[in-house]
Amino acid sequence: MPLITLTVRRPKTAQFKSDVLDCVHEALKHVGVPATDKFHRVLELDADDFRFDPTYPDAQRERSDDFVLIEVLWSVGRSVTVKKQMVGFLMTQLAAKGFDPEDVMVVFKETQWENWSFAGGRFIHT
Incomplete structure (x- = not known):
């Protein structure tokens, strides 16, 4: 389960943030993360704070x-090859949307894996 944190300088439009997060999610799916495994957050900070x-x-x-x-928190076990593919x-997806890589x-x-409790206090990977 990747947890994605996107940090940007304020102000950014909802479209800007959505486009980046959508590209990240597509890249995660590209390397085998399930489509429903979607946990994203955005930190939008003033220039003094970022x-x-x-x-x-x-x-x-x-x-x-x-x-x-873009911070990707996920479980151990993915190879450098998978990270490079992701x-x-x-970068290809972002460039297609007009972002500069x-x-x-x-x-x-x-x-x-044992550090995740997805809901209800259950540890499904222990």
Whole structure:
């Protein structure tokens, strides 16, 4: 179960946020995440509260105010190959919607399966 956190600078339109989240979800489905496994949140912060370097470490052009930080929290076990497939698909989808891939950072965080209680306090993976 991936938990997606999208962090952006304020203001962003509902369409901007929806387009990014839809692309992320399509990329997750592309690597085998079920379509119904959808848990997304958006943090929209003022510039003072969301600071980033314009080029670190290898951006080919300066990041703009449309910079998007995408955090993917999911269970351990996915290979680097799967992560690269997911990110490659995501960048293609975002570029097709007019987003600059140089304005997108993806960070994967992994946790053990036993750390998820999806509902009712049940641990279905223990």
